[in-house]
Amino acid sequence: MEIALAIAIMALGAVVLGAALGFASIKFKVEGDPLVEKIEAILPQTQCGQCGYPGCRPYADAIANGEEINKCPPGGTEGVQRLADLLGREVKPLDAEEKPKQLAIIDENTCIGCTLCIQACPVDAIVGAAKQMHTIIAQQCTGCELCLPPCPVECIRMEVIQENIDNWKWKYPVVEIKAAPISASDTTGGSGGMKEAA
Amino acid sequence: MLMNLFKFKGGVKPPTNKTQSVTLPIAVAPIPSRLVVPLHQSIGGTPRPVVQAGDKVLKGQLIGEADGWISAAVHAPTSGTVLEVAMHTQPHPSGLDSLCVVIEPDGKDEWIARDLVDYKSMAPESVREKLQQSGVVGLGGAVFPTHGKLTASKTVPMDELVINGAECEPFITCDDLLMRERAEEVVRGIGIFRDLLQPKKVLIGIEDNKPEAAAAMRAAVEAVGEDFVVVQVPTLYPAGGAKQLIRVLTGKEVPASKRSTDLGVQCFNVATAYTAWRAIAQGEPVVSRLVTVTGNVGEPRNYEVLIGTPMDELLKLAHPHPDTDGIIMGGPMMGFLVPDRRVPVIKATNCLIAHDERLFPPKAPxxxxxxxxxxxxxxxxxxxxxxxxxxxxxxxxxxxxxxxxxxxxxxxxxxxxxxxxxxxxxxxxxxxxxxxxxxxxxxxxxxxxxxxxxxxxxxxxxxxxxxxxxxxxxxxxxxxxxAEAAAAAAAPAESAAQPVAAEAAAPVTAPVPPAAAPATGDAEKAAKMATIEAAMARAKAQREAVQPKNTDNLTPEQQKAAADIEARRVAAHLIEPEPAQPAAPPDPKS
Known part of the structure; x- marks a missing residue:
């Protein structure tokens, strides 16, 4: 009798908990893979395809399914580091040469207006029409280089984005180690000077 | 005047070093050999250059047009010739280049036609526009375009207008001298801000180590007949920070994510008020500013300097000692060592300190x-x-x-x-x-x-x-x-059913053209047409009569097979039953 009661109680518990779990799985269903979203947030969204996938999202999917994390040259070593931190994988050296950030520039005198680069641009950063001069919207260009191969007259070149006053960053403070006697290159009294940031 | 002052937490009391540069009155610096005027001198959009190499410019002529609302125009500081519009090193810790207009002065210092207006008759909107076009920016150091701060919040009533004459940073005395010597114009400038913002009261905060400036301001307020309150605040760095001064004078603490206007307070520097008055009442855009030249120099004093003057030329006026090894722009607390001694004075340059080891001993590691x-x-x-x-x-x-x-x-x-x-x-x-x-x-x-x-x-x-x-x-x-197939299927059936009728129809239709012909009066031509048409009709009838011959005279078995096929096709919905109906057995070819 007691055994039957115990079984009944356990069975009841199983039914109740099963119902709760079933309810939760419907009510709190997660659309899509949250891991892919997190990976995609780390990828630089250049949509350049240098990883061998047609865009950043497909590569994020692939990484979630076990693809290597070192195939994104625009993301650089820092990108690999962050992906490794997220996924708990080992940091690997980048599977390509790391390049500084670039910008495509159309030589407008040579451009014949073929529209091939417009079709190739993954982010619609090129404006122009058939037989009209094309130009690149600098702010939108991701520097993916996808417009280079289709150009029949090779009028597009990549330029490294130079440091300017708007994108300049304060450097990490480094303590200068100098030979004694200490030279006079130290600067302002209170806040610490420029030279320390060299 | 006594009023309850508040305190801000923290602060330090560094040696002020202000007495050296207040002994001499303001001097006007001579026109330098060359002026390098950076276009980007304020927060916000970079002004677009409106002159090019070779242009003759007059003092106060527009050379850079404001780009957007938060941006201020730039003007030629003296008359002369534009040598180039090119990249030059900036007085910025990075030492990077930015676009500048380089002017060779002609020495005449000839003003452009200045329109003197009475701002009280102008709409507030056009006063703000005038300030923007005159390049008036916050001269306390942040160089935020002043017109952008002169719109009161719609929801919060404007309680206090705080005028910042604290000048808390060591060495700097340009605001002190400005208030001592040009207090009336400062007060009139404050009047413009007051009229635009309509605050309940105006508080002028001056650190208590500048009693002469406070006295001069009080006298000027009285002389102009305003009701501004000049308040001496305790000397404590950084009492001249906008949020600190607001705290000291009003007791209001501006939260991180809010602006002071959200609390009904706005804050301007005294030098900004002065340039605003010059711009509005005298039509003079911001082409010069007061700069304290001090530190390791023989004759520290304040100069009225044209914007764009190379710093080394300005420093020479104060006779720097030979062991000077650099120039600090700004004070010793927040300033920085300029990357190149030839960089120009800009609107944000309030002080140049000649740097040497005695004043600024190297810091231990x-x-x-x-x-x-x-x-x-x-x-x-x-x-x-x-x-x-x-x-x-x-x-x-x-x-x-x-x-x-x-x-x-x-x-x-x-x-x-x-x-x-x-x-x-x-x-x-x-x-x-x-x-x-x-x-x-x-x-x-x-x-x-x-x-x-x-x-x-x-x-x-x-x-x-x-x-x-x-x-x-x-x-x-x-x-x-x-549709074509249906028509083709339908036509043979008709012609097969009545081939004679088709033949008979030809002569009937033939006479129609001749009937119409007399109207044109060309009977011969009509007759010819009629014969051609008759011939065509005959040929057509003949052709149609001949074609479907394979469906004529079918044996009963053939007819039955054809009917079966037809039934299957209908059942399979391959063809619509309707077109199949009139045509008896279908064409085996189809």
Whole structure:
């Protein structure tokens, strides 16, 4: 009798908990893979395809399914580091040469207006029409280089984005180690000077 | 006048070093050999150059047009010839270049026609516009375009207008001398701000180490007949920070995410009020400013300097000692060593300090943080610099933001008191610019992602539209073919049923053209036409009568087989029953 009661109680518990779990799985269903979203947030969204996938999202999917994390040259070593931190994988050296950030520039005198680069641009950063001069919207260009191969007259070149006053960053403070006697290159009294940031 | 003052937490009392440069009155610096006027001298959009090499310009002529609302125009500081519009090194810690207009003065210092207006008759909107076109910006150091601060909040009534004459940073005395010598114009400038913002009261805060300036301002307020209150505030660095001065004078604390206008307070520097008055009442745009030249020089004093004057030429006027090894722009607490002595004076340049080892002995090396908390006690914003330092050093930028690094005004109090001589502000500047850079990158990535996704969506939509179009065309083609086939199937049946009728019809239709012919009066031609038509009709009838012969005279078996096939086709919906109906057995070819 007691055994039957115990079984009944356990069975009841199983039914109740099963119902709760079933309810939760419907009510709190997660659309899509949250891991892919997190990976995609780390990828630089250049949509350049240098990883061998047609865009950043497909590569994020692939990484979630076990693809290597070192195939994104625009993301650089820092990108690999962050992906490794997220996924708990080992940091690997980048599977390509790391390049500084670039910008495509159309030589407008040579451009014949073929529209091939417009079709190739993954982010619609090129404006122009058939037989009209094309130009690149600098702010939108991701520097993916996808417009280079289709150009029949090779009028597009990549330029490294130079440091300017708007994108300049304060450097990490480094303590200068100098030979004694200490030279006079130290600067302002209170806040610490420029030279320390060299 | 006595009033209840408040206190801000922290602050330091560095040696003020102000007495050296207040002994002599303001001098007008001579016109230099060359003026390099940077176009980007204020917060906001970079003005567009409106002159080119070779142009003759007059003093006060527009050379850079404001780009957008938060941006201020730039003007030629003297008359002369534009040599070039090119990149030159900036008075900026980076030492990078930016676009400048280089002017060779002709020595005449000839003004452009100045329109003198009575601002009281102008609409507030046009006063703001006039200030923007005159290049009036905050001269306290932040160079925020002044017209952008002159719109009162719609929801919060404007209680206090705070005028900042505190000038708390050591060495700098340009605001002090301005108030001593040109107090009336400052007061009239404050009057413009008061009329635009309509505050309940106007408070002029001056540190109590400048009694002459306070007295001059009181006298000027009385002389002009205003009701502004001149308040002497305790000398404590950084009492001249906008948020600190607002706190001291009104007791209001501006929260991190809000602006002072949200609390009904607005703050301007005295020099800004002065330039605003000059711009509005005398039609003179901002082409010069007062600069304190001090430090390791023989004759420290304040000069009225044309914007764009090379710093080394200005420094020479004060006879620098030969051991001078650099120029600090700004004060010793917040200033920086300029990258090149030839960089120009800009609107933000309030002070040049000739640097040498005696005044600024080299700092001993940085030691580890001992977490003594001296920086937290000194911080006027009640932050915890030692925590922010720790996370900045570890490049853990998320944590620095949790400790409100963006509330830091980089006043340097923490570095000043640090017993381990850690350049704390350097770490905070590094962390801030790193966070900004990441923010920019993130925004760019988000934008690229959105554009990429939109492009994919568009391509898919275009593909779908194309497929739909093709399907429609194919359907139309098929329908046309089916109709033709039906017609072809129907016609033989008719002609087979009455081949004679077709033959008979020919002569009947033939006479129709001749009937119409007499109207034209050309009977011969009509007759010819009639014969041709009759012949064609006959040929057609003949052809139709001949063609479907294979369906004539079918044996009963053949007819039955054909009917069976027809039934199966109907059952399989291959053809519509209707077109099959009139045609007896179908054409075996089809």
């Amino acid at each position: 940085e030691m580890p943080c001992i977490r003594c908390g001296a920086c937290a006690r000194a911080c006027p914003h009640e932050l915890q610099p030692f925590e922010m330092y720790w996370f900045s050093r570890a490049k853990n930028f998320g944590k620095t933001q949790e400790y409100n690094i963006f509330d830091c005004i980089e006043c340097g109090c923490c570095s000043f008191v640090c017993p381990s001589r850690i350049p704390l502000v350097q770490y905070f500047r590094f962390a801030k610019s790193e966070i900004w850079a990441r923010e920019r990158e993130k925004n760019a990535a988000d934008q690229a992602k959105a554009r990429f996704e939109f492009k994919q969506l568009r391509e898919e939509r275009e593909k779908a539209e194309k497929a739909e179009k093709l399907a429609k065309a194919a359907a139309a083609q098929a329908a046309k073919k089916a």
